[in-house]
Each structure stands twice: as C-alpha cells, then as structure tokens.
Amino acid sequence: xxxxxxxxxxxxxxxxxxxxxxxxxxxxxxxxxxxxxxxxxxxxxxxxxxxxxxxxxxxxxxxxxxxxxxxxxxxxxxxxxxxxxxxxxxxxxxxxxxxxxxxxxxxxxxxxxxxxxxxxxxxxxxxxxxxxxxxxxxxxxxxxxxxxxxxxxxxxxxxxxxxxxxxxxxxxxxxxxxxxxxxxxxxxxxxxxxxxxxxxxxxxxxxxxxxxxxxxxxxxxxxxxxxxxxxxxxxxxxxxxxxxxxxxxxxxxxxxxxxxxxxxxxxxxxxxxxxxxxxxxxxxxxxxxxxxxxxxxxxxxxxxxxxxxxxxxxxxxxxxxxxxxxxxxxxxxxxxxxxxxxxxxxxxxxxxxxxxxxxxxxxxxxxxxxxxxxxxxxxxxxxxxxxxxxxxxxxxxxxxxxxxxxxxxxxxxxxxx
Numbered sequence: 536x537x538x539x540x541x542x543x544x545x546x547x548x549x550x551x552x553x554x555x556x557x558x559x560x561x562x563x564x565x566x567x568x569x570x571x572x573x574x575x576x577x578x579x580x581x582x583x584x585x586x587x588x589x590x591x592x593x594x595x596x597x598x599x600x601x602x603x604x605x606x607x608x609x610x611x612x613x614x615x616x617x618x619x620x621x622x623x624x625x626x627x628x629x630x631x632x633x634x635x636x637x638x639x640x641x642x643x644x645x646x647x648x649x650x651x652x653x654x655x656x657x658x659x660x661x662x663x664x665x666x667x668x669x670x671x672x673x674x675x676x677x678x679x680x681x682x683x684x685x686x687x688x689x690x691x692x693x694x695x696x697x698x699x700x701x702x703x704x705x706x707x708x709x710x711x712x713x714x715x716x717x718x719x720x721x722x723x724x725x726x727x728x729x730x731x732x733x734x735x736x737x738x739x740x741x742x743x744x745x746x747x748x749x750x751x752x753x754x755x756x757x758x759x760x761x762x763x764x765x766x767x768x769x770x771x772x773x774x775x776x777x778x779x780x781x782x783x784x785x786x787x788x789x790x791x792x793x794x795x796x797x798x799x800x801x802x803x804x805x806x807x808x809x810x811x812x813x814x815x816x817x818x819x820x821x822x823x824x825x826x827x828x829x830x831x832x833x834x835x836x837x838x839x840x841x842x843x844x845x846x847x848x849x850x851x852x853x854x855x856x857x858x859x860x861x862x863x864x865x866x867x868x869x870x871x872x873x874x875x876x877x878x879x880x881x882x883x884x885x886x887x888x889x890x891x892x893x894x895x896x897x898x899x900x901x902x903x904x905x906x907x908x909x910x911x912x913x914x915x916x917x918x919x920x921x922x923x924x925x926x927x928x929x930x931x932x933x934x935x936x937x938x939x940x941x942x943x944x945x946x947x948x949x950x951x952x
Contacts, residue, residue: 558585561630561647561660569667569698570637573744577623578664580630580647588651590626598644598663608632634666636744642668669697671707671737671747685828686729686756692722694737694747706740727754729786757829758783763822769838777840779812781822781833789824796820797835816840 560583570576584590595608608620623631630647646663650656676691677684684690694707703720710716712733718740724731732754739745761783767775781792794807797819806812806820814820817840823832 558583559658561649561658561662563647563660563662563664565664566662567665567667569669570634571696571698571739571742571745572639572668572670573636573746574739574742576634576637576641576666576668578632578634578645578666580624580632580660580664581628582630582647582649582658582660583628584649584651584656584658588653588656590649591652592650593622593624593626593630594648594650595620595622595632596646596648596659597641598646637666637668639668642666667698671696671739671745673735673737673747673750675750683755684727684752686727686754688727689723689725690727690752692724692735692737692750694720694722696739707737708740708743710736710738710746724752727752729754729756729759729784732786753786755786755828757826758785758789758824758831760784761822761824761831761833763820763833763836765836765838769836770841775840777814777838779814779820779822779836781810781812781824783824783831783833785824785826785828787826787828789826791825793823793825794820795823 562581562583564579564581568576568578597608619635619637621633621635623629623633626649630649632645632647634641644663644665646660648657648659672695674693674695676693677688678691679688692709694709695703696705699705705720706718707720708715708718709722713736716722722735722737732752735750735752737747761781764780764782766778766780779794781794783789789810792808792810793805794809794812795803796806796814797803806814812820812822817838819835819837821833821835823830
C-alpha cells in the first residue's frame, strides 16, 4: 500500500507537467503594452489545448483594481460593429485582441479565457498583458533664454511619446490652430513675429486622433502700423467738431497715446493724450503710441479749418438765391392772376355781345330838392359785357337782340360859387 502511494506521488508531477506545458496553455507575447490615447493597441496572444477537443467560446477579461469593475469581452460582443474591441484571433490557436481609439479607462490587465466541448474543459491565462494609456506631451525650449517670448526670439517645440522611452521612435505631425503645418519630432520657430502667435499641438502621424495638449505661443511686440484718421474730413468749417483718432497694433495693447503739433517754425509741441484728440485749430498733427516693448510715431496729417467769413459768405449767397427765387415766383403768380381778372373786348363778336347801360336822372330828385337844389345830374354811360353760350345748331339773330335798360341815379354836388 505504501509502495503504491510512493509510485503515485512520484508520477503525479510528471503527469501534471505534461498537461500544463504541452496541452493547456495561454501565451502572452507582450506582457506590458503602452499606447497613446486615441491610437490603437494590439495584445498578441496564443492558446493551446488537447487536439481531440473543440473550442466553443473565447473571452477576454479586463481586470481592474475594483472587482466590480471587471469587464468581460466575449467573442459575441466583439463581433459587433460599434464596439472598439476587435478579436483578431480565432477558435484554434490565435487569441489576439485589438482595441481602437484607446482611452485612459482602458488601462489595466487583460487575460484570455476559453471553453471547450469537454466537461470541465476551461482554461484562463492568468498572467495576462497589462495596457498603459498615455498622452502625448510637448516640451518647450528657448535658445535665447527663458522669459517673455518677444519678437525676433526663437522657440523650439518637441513632441514626446512616453511609450518610446528615451528614443524618438514615433513619427509626428504638427498643427497650428488645428491646421497641419509640418512633420517631425521638433518644431523650430526662429526669428518670430506676430504671425507665429497661436495654439500648437502634435499628434502621431499614423493616428490623427492622438492629439497632445495645447501649447499657446504669444509673441510680444511694440506698436506697429500707427496712423491718424481725421473725422469728418481734412477740411472743415469754423465751429465744427474735428476728431483725430490714433490707432496702432501692439501686444500687449498700447498703454499711452501722446499727441503733438508742428507749428510754423517746425517746433513740435505736446498738445494732448489719449487715443482721441479734439484740436482747437488746424495745422500739422501726429501721435505716438507706446507700450512696454517700444513706441512708434504716426505720419504727419494736415487739416484746415475754413475762416468764419468764408462760411458766412457762403450762407449769405444761399439765402439770397432762395429769396430771389421766391420773389420771382410771387411776381409771376400775381401777373397771371391780374390777367385773368381784366377783360377787354377784342373781336367784333365780343363788341356785339356788349350791352350798354345809361345813367339817367332819378325821380327822387324832387323829393330831395331841398337838399340837392344845386346839384347837377350827370349822365354816365357804362358798358356791361354778357357772354351767352349758344348751342352750335342754333343761329344767332341780330334782330332778336334784347336791350336791357337800367336806371342808376348818381347825384353830384356842384361846386360852390
């Protein structure tokens, strides 16, 4: 009995070694895998089992620190089009897994498990592969020394992938404000100007979604393109408001504006401050824009203010012209109205249509004899014109003309003796 026990315990390790090493096994070809966020990661894997068995199901397990956050990825789920996990293997010996657009949440340990058609024929490769997800980073160096990035200085930007270690193995693409500008691990910005200001990022050349953090370059410079504008015009009437505006481009913005006037003796006088200046008279003016990186003067502008008498003469001429026009219109209207009221017979027909009225002595003269004894009666003849509208089919007869008599009494006192 004891001999049998010794034989059994002697053969058992050999049997188990044969089963574990040659029959049931999962091999992870990369124990540690590093990937940039947004890129793809492949976990290469192989598995082995007895030849007389058939694999029915495969599964990848993501093991995290918290047991309730363990992710089970079966072959059925990995066949879905929308999933980021793609099973590259089969149900024979290849168990490789590919993860698209990796995220920081994908970091962890991955193990492979498969099930055969035999009872108890299951196996899990507990060693697994560990995935690490990192971000691309940009290092900034200034050959001219640290400090403010001024115009004319140089800056070097280097894109780094931690997965490469100390070697620059990855290929990179550089972007400015989201637009690709060049390729390579290092971007050299020399003799910079205001056009170099912007947001810079880098990404893996093979994966455009692997964008690094943003590095903002802000190039500082003194005032540029300083100019003066005159409103409303370069020549204005006396008493009108003139505004001179000084404008300039600078980073940081202009801190101080100073106004100067050049007199007849070419002397330059300080006359005011601020971006807008209201001059008291015409002449030659210029402005100076200043910030902590420098200053710049504008070109000289000359404007004129018309004298008061010139403006007054112009206004008088306008008023006089309007008055003459009004008088002419009034005279014309009066003449036309007078012509319509005065009528003089011109043709023989007009004369024939004229009736005469005689002024004869009045009967009441006797009644007022005492009052007008010495009054003389004057006969006055008046002409009254009647316009008769007759139809065209009726003939006018001179024999049928009517005579109209009317008596109008007019007493006139005779001159005293």
